[in-house]
Structures are given as C-alpha cells and as structure tokens.
Amino acid sequence: MKKIILTFFVAIMLLVPFSSAFAAATVGQELKTPEAGWKRYESNDQKVLQSGTWTLVSNANHSNGAYLWSSSAGSSLSFKFYGSKMRLITAMATDRNTLAQVTVDGTVYSYSEYKNTVQYQTLVFELAGLSTGPHTVKISAVGLTSLDAIDIDDTGYLIDSNISAPTNLSAIGENGKIDLRWTAVTGATSYVVKRSTSSGGPYDILATNITSAVYTDSGVTNGVTYYYVVTAMDADSESINSNEASATPLPPLKPTLDVSIVDEKVKVGQEFTANIALKNVNNSTFAGRNYSLDLA
Structure with a gap:
C-alpha cells in the first residue's frame, strides 16, 4: 500500500509543472519573450508616436535593452494596430503608479505598474477579444509611466499612420x-x-x-x-x-443558340421569321475552332 501511495504522489508532482508550463501568462507575470500566437514591438518603434516629454533609457534589463518613461502631465504614447488582442510590457517598481491609463478605441482602462520590488519586462495590461481589424491605442502619462514593449497577434501588425490603405x-x-x-x-x-x-x-x-x-x-x-x-x-x-x-471563378458556359419564332402559328413546311441569338460566347470562344449549325 505504501508503494502505491508513493507512486501516485510522484505522478502528481510530475504532472503539475507539466500542465502549468502551458498556461498563458497573466497580468503581473514577467514576460521576457512573446508567447505563441503573439509578436513583439519595442517602445521606440517609429510607429509608436510620442507626444509631450518622453525619455528613452538604455538598460539591459528591459526589452531589447531600452524603455520609454515620462512623468510629464499631458504626455502620451499612441499607436494603431491591426489585430484582435494587445498586451503592454514594462517594469514594475515602488516608484510607479497604481492608476496608469490606456485608451483603446475610445474606451479608457486603468492598470498598475506598482510592485513592492523591481520586476522587469512585466505583463501589466492585456486586452483580448477585439474584433479583428484596426484599433487605436493611447497611453497617457499619469505619474511615472513607462513602456518596454507592445505584444499583439502574430498575424497582426502596427499601422503606419503615414501611408493610406488601397x-x-x-x-x-x-x-x-x-x-x-x-x-x-x-x-x-x-x-x-x-x-x-x-x-x-x-x-x-x-x-x-x-x-x-x-x-x-x-x-x-x-x-x-x-x-x-x-x-x-x-x-x-x-x-x-x-x-x-x-x-467566384466559374468554368466557361457552353455556347447555346436561342431561337424565338416571331409568328404565333407556323405550319409544317411554312417559312417563318425568328430571332436567333448565340449566347455564352466572347471573342475567344471560337478562336481556332470550326463550328457548323444544322437547322434541318
């Protein structure tokens, strides 16, 4: 009995890390690389537009070795992306605020960058379930606000506001x-x-x-x-x-001959007037081909 219980206990211990390895990241968790189904853009990407005062700081602990920060009221970062989901990645620390603000398609959301210890490259905000298409995002500086990176769908992309769509x-x-x-x-x-x-x-x-x-x-x-x-x-x-x-591509229709007799009644052997139309043809229908029509 003891051997059976011990074996069962070991099996449970092996299953726990195996199953948790496949769990999706949650807000507050360190996320140094994008998960499957996501791709990452850095905060200093040219399609992330800066308004007000922002400082780019080089630091090896941050995504791609740099991050943006601002404590200037009225400053903001804005970008557009095509996709259905988005994540914000940045550092959490004791000097960060608990009411950071991001606006997505006109709706305002709050998130926290505060933590009682420093944690780099942290998932601080996630919004999924959006309709697949273009979305507008604005991060407002409230207190000390920072940004390491942006994760979106791996099939999506950041939109360049300077080039129009066809x-x-x-x-x-x-x-x-x-x-x-x-x-x-x-x-x-x-x-x-x-x-x-x-x-x-x-x-x-x-x-x-x-x-x-x-x-x-x-x-x-x-x-x-x-x-x-x-x-x-x-x-x-x-x-x-x-x-x-x-x-919808369709195979070519077979040519048909439509004959409509003008006279209401026609006797056998009697001449008659008819409208004749050849349908389902174009300039190439008879190219290189010989056709004969027998009305007897």
Missing part, C-alpha cells in the same frame, strides 16, 4: 482565375495581397512585393468564393487593409 478593390472571377484591381496609393513602394475563404478573414498572405495596382490569382478552384484585401507598403511600414472584395 481603395476601390474589385475582384472578377473567370475560369480558373480571379483578377484584382485597386486604386494606387501615393508613396507606396509595393502591395501585399491577402486572401481568405471566409468573409472578414482571417486572411493569409497570398503575394508580396506587387508593384502595380493589379494582380491575378491563378491558384483558385472553380466554384469556390474567395475574399481579398490589399495593403500598401512603404520603406518599412504597412497600411491597414483595403476594402474587401470577393469573386
């Missing part, structure tokens, strides 16, 4: 392909085409480094509806998504 995206389905067109963006060096089989995404990257405002997707299956968005790129930034456009 507009007027259209999609036309043909046999085995879909043709896309959009309005070119001033200052864009290339475009990224993204595709999904569900309206609203999530979208997979289909093509990058597209330098003209047109693209043909030949990797499609007839009868399946595809949904597309396009983003514009400059030297190192990406715009938000364009409008969504969809199309």
